[in-house]
Amino acid sequence: MDRRKFLKTASLGASSVYMGCLSQDQYSELKSHKIDKIEFVNYNYNFVRHVGKNGKLGNHGQFKRKTAIKLITDQGALGWAECSDKAKKYISRIQGKNVTDLISPQMGIRPDVSIHFDLALHDLIGVILNQPVYRLLGAKGPKESKIYSGMIYFDELFPDNKPAGIDKIIDNCQWDIDYGYRQLKVKIGRSGTWYPKEQGIKKDIEVVKLIHKNFPNVEILVDANDQYTLSDTIQFLKGVEGIPLFWVEEPFIENYQDGKKLRQWMDQNGFEKTLYADGEYRPKHNLCMQMGKEKIMNLYLPDIMGFGFTRWRKLQPELIKNQMLASPHTWGSMLRTHYTSHLAAGLGNVATIEGVTSESNDIDYGDYKIINGKISPSEKPGFGMQLLV
Secondary structure, eight states: OOHHHHHHHHHHOOOOOOTTOOOHHHHHHHHTOBEEEEEEEEEEEEEEEEEOOOSSSSOOEEEEEEEEEEEEETTSOEEEEEEOGGGGGGGGGTTTOBGGGTEETTTEEOTTSOGGGHHHHHHHHHHHHTOBHHHHTTOOSOSOEEEEEEEEOSGGGOSTTSOOOTHHHHHHHHHHHHHTOSEEEEEOOOBTTTBOHHHHHHHHHHHHHHHHHHOTTSEEEEEOTTOOOHHHHHHHHHHTTTOOEEEEEOSSSOOHHHHHHHHHHHHHTTOTTSEEEEOOSSOOHHHHHHHHHTTSOOEEOOBTTTTOHHHHHHHHHHHHHTTOEEOOBOTTOHHHHHHHHHHHHHHOOBOOEEEOOEEOSSEEOOSOOEETTEEOOOOSSBTOOEEOO
8 A cells, every 4th residue: 555545544534542442453553564664864943043052051053953764664654753863773673563563552662662763653653543642642631731932041142242131031031922932941050151150140030030020920940950059049049039930940960968958948938839840861760759759859851852752651650659740851852842742641740841942844843833821732643743855
C-alpha cells in the first residue's frame, strides 16, 4: 500500500485508542507495519526575536538549524520528530522491524530501542492508528494546560555594542502577553558573570519588580540556572517580597541541606505557595525524589528529549506518589513545547509548559494555539505537525 492510499484508508476509520485498551484489530494494524525507510533531514527555524544571555550562557541568538528523523513504513505511514544526529548509529536496530517490536501504545518504546527514536515512534503509531498521541497515553489530564513564555532573558544587555536597557525586557514581556501568554519565566542569576555580584542581584530584583508593576495580573516564574547560592536566593526573595512567584527554578545545584533550608525559609516568609522546581540539568534522580517525598522540592524538570518521552510516562506515577508536579524542560524548540502538551493532556500532573515561540518555513507546527495562557494538543494523528523538507 502506498503512502497516499494509506492516508486515505486511515482517515476513514478513526477509533478511540486508550492506554491498556488496544483492540486486536488495532494491534494487528500496528503489527502489519514495518520500518521500510529511515531518513534524516535538516530543517531551519527561528525564535520570534533574538534571545539574550542567561546566568550561565551568552546570547542564544535567533536563527537555528536542527535534525529530524523520518520513519516510513512499508504501508506508507510516516512518523517524524526532532532528534539527535547520534540516532544514525542505531538505525540498524530498527530497520525492517515490525512497529510492535519497537513501541507499545501502552508503555512506550521497548527497552532495547534507542531513546533517539522515542518521539518519532510515538508520532508514527498515532499516524497509523489515526489518533493524537495524548489519547494513546490515556487522556488522563485536562485538555488545556497552562503555558509560560520561556523567553525573557537578560535582554537589557543586547546588542553587546549598544545595550538596549531594561525597557527592552518590558517590550518583550508585552509581546508575549499579546501573543497569549499569562505566565512569564524571568531569567535571573546575573550576579558574577555579566554583573558584579551585588549589582547583579539588585538588577534581578529590579527586573522582577518592574515586570510585576507593569503586568500585575501575569504570573511570574524565576530561573537562576544554578548561579545563586542559598544566601543569594534568600537575598533575592527578600528583595521581591510581596510578589507572588509561581516558582523558583534552579537557584543552585540541587542538594539536600540547602534545598531544605530554602524551603523552610520560603514557608516562613511569605513564599509558602511558591514552588521549588529543579532537576533540569543532569538531575540526581534519587536525591530529587527524596526531596520530593519530604516536601522540599515540589516540581521536577528533566528535558522532554534528553530524559525521554517514554521515561516521562514511567516517571509520572512516581511523581504523583511523591506529591510532586512535572514540567518537562523544552527550551530550544517549539516542537518540544507541542510534544509536552500531549504528555500533559495524556497523563496529567503537569503544572505548566515551557513555551518557545518559533517560526519556520520547513515545519507546519499544526493547529496548536495559546489562548488566554493555555495550550491544547492537536487532535490530528500523532503529534499533528508536518515536516515540509
